[in-house]
Amino acid sequence: MSEITPDLVRHLGVLARIRLSDDEVERLTGQLDAIVDNIAKVSQVATPDVPATSHPIALRNVFRADVPGDMLTPEQVLQNAPDAADGRFRVTAILGEEQ
Template structure:
């Protein structure tokens, strides 16, 4: 059994900048020890002949070919715009005058 210490939990909390109460440190110490033990059990069962996986079933991306289709003209794009300069939409500044 791998024992996670209170000091290790407090150190990790400090690295993550998470404030923990004494009760939370106690609870997390126990929970993290159980997690480490569970991982150790899986390692015992999974030998070198078992490939590492991220999903229980094989996955593949289903993608279609990129094909150019009909596109809008600039006039059509800007037809509904409240303001534009013929090349870009005009919007009000959100970052202030310094931009």
């Protein structure tokens, strides 16, 4: 049988500073009971020869090597800019303005 009782659920609610109604206590008692039972079942089948995992699929690095390639010239970069000056993008000033 389970070790989860309504009194334990109320106590957990107090520790978590969650106000629980009687209906919530009743519902959570059953839900927590099922969770504890399922954890116990998993613990029964866990064997020491099976390594613990944090992810069901082995993770690998999917990034390419960081090698510089062909780069645009400053003229190519600025050719479609709405406004440019002195080899830079020109934008409306936003700092120091009154709003």
